[in-house]
Amino acid sequence: MSQVKLQASELSVNYGPFTALEGINMNVKNGELVVLLGANGAGKSTIFRAISGLNKPSSGEVHFLGKEINGLSPDKLVKLGIVQCPEGRKLFPMMSVYENLHMGGFVLRKSKKEIKESLEYAYDLFPILRDKKNQAAGSLSGGQQQMLAIGRALMSKPKLLMLDEPSLGLAPLIVNQMFEVIQQINQQGTTVLLAEQNANAALKIADRGYVIENGQIVLEGKSEELFNNEEIRKAYIGA
Template sequence: MLKLIDVTVKYGSSTALHSVNLEVNQGELVVLLGANGAGKSTIFRTISGLLKPVSGQVAFMGQSIGGWSPDRIVKAGIVQCPEGRNLFPEMSVLKNLTLGAYIHRKDKAGIARSLQNIYELFPVLYEKKEQPAGSLSGGQQQMVAIARALMARPKLLLLDEPSVGLAPLIVEQMFKTIEKINRDGTSVLLAEQNAFAALQIARRGYVIENGHLVLEGARETLCDNEEVRRAYIGA
């Protein structure tokens, strides 16, 4: 479904990604593990068209999308939920969600169905729909951010550090929801530092360090890897 082939990205003279090869198959939930600054967000920004690789290829559904604009990539079915949520705090929850459906703005009936699906997935957002998004708890704001991305009806959802700053119980609930989103048919690429939680739901994963993919494998392979356990999970 998604394939990065020898993708290299630079910020000025500094190389942020070094010949990265990564793929997500239809229906998969794949995790990208790495510390802060390792290159996870750079990969996401490159897939989303916000950064242009200096070499290599990004392909989606068999088509090269390396030169596409971000809005064209969203219309094709790749939608990113960014780290930090980036909500409009003074706007209502409902308006934030509606903005996520901008590319479908002429399909009023479809937007109504998407909202209904969102409220079934996150019932608290229906209760809070008229409240300013900035007044919600951190966990509820993260729900709004994920829900806003889902309003664009993605084929592939990019989730960048959804567990940051959340209490352990909320993280557990959040990951169960992400697993359900995937089970309902949306492919997911999940960037995370919380390897323990992420590897409970992912089928496969990659480990990135300093812009290099240093390890990849099935969930069991990564869970059993001594370096991964020491760096990201704990003994």
């Protein structure tokens, strides 16, 4: 687990005159589950967008598997193995569950065998998706839609799965189930970078974490250290 899979060095992003990220230094090692903690608007999604090619960094570098990926288009990054499951799910509501999943396997489109394998993997993780595969995605419950969004992201067999606020708006019972599956995905070999406001749930399954405030990393450490940090507990766990 020593190989660094993702490395951000002095990463900054500006939106016009506004500095959204400043001097971000972070890494994710092969096989890890790393969490970015922070309030809404802290900069977590901007980090994701910079890594996945949706926002161009103002300065700094991002390396993936030892290669600089600054400036690469989002579709090329997906082919390299960086896949983002966005906040808000961003499903195709009028398309069926099966069709949404199939769209996630676009980079595998030349291999029917791989698409079938990925479909079975998604269905095994989330059996409800198999039961509802012919239903419109927009007719699913919030929890089922989040399962579908994660299943779709897994379709292209990512080397790094980035999950942006997967627990947002979900009932506590569904949140627990969601995090159990995320942990399972990680334990089965997929490296995971998780952006979350729910520090309590995220730190229970993560190896390490970074705390983001106002576009900067203010704290980092092993999950246990962060969970037991009094300031973190007051700010994010409510204890």
